[in-house]
């Protein structure tokens with residue numbers, strides 16, 4: 001008799017989020033998000049341009065420069081210029097656009113990347129009660145974590161998770 005190791009639910013749904021992220025056409029970042037109610041998958045989304053307009057592979061990324069505070073390991077702070085692609089709607093926001101409020105009440109969102117402040121703020125008002133992420137996004141982590149604890153929304157990262165190898169892209173720096 002062969003024994004098979006069955007995936008736990010966290011791994012199962014995060015794997016799906018990573019699979020979904022491979023649909024993204026932005027070469028800078030591939031993000032996937034799924035909505036789960038109980039053990040049922042109720043929605044999937046990835047970051048992308050609005051339907052009907054050229055995406056990043058066709059029109060190139062739409063780059064915006066922003067100054068970002070970076071705190072170095074020795075405690076010194078520095079303002080660093082960072083480039084972001086603003087052509088895409090973030091995966092979490094697309095997930096909210098394509099799911100129903102009723103389906104979101106009390107549900108869980110699995111997302112490949114820790115949500116940015118705007119996405120977190122919208123998720124906080126979306127009815128979901130739990131957000132599970134994998135890759136950290138340190139820029140907004142402190143205020144996002146504080147917001148979630150204020151609202152009693154479970155906010156946790158999958159620490160020992162390994163995404164399926166074929167789903168992980170190397171972002172262009």
Ligand SMILES: [Zn+2]
Nearest residue numbers: 026056061085
């Ligand atoms: Zn892009």
Ligand SMILES: [Zn+2]
Nearest residue numbers: 090115116119
């Ligand atoms: Zn976002």
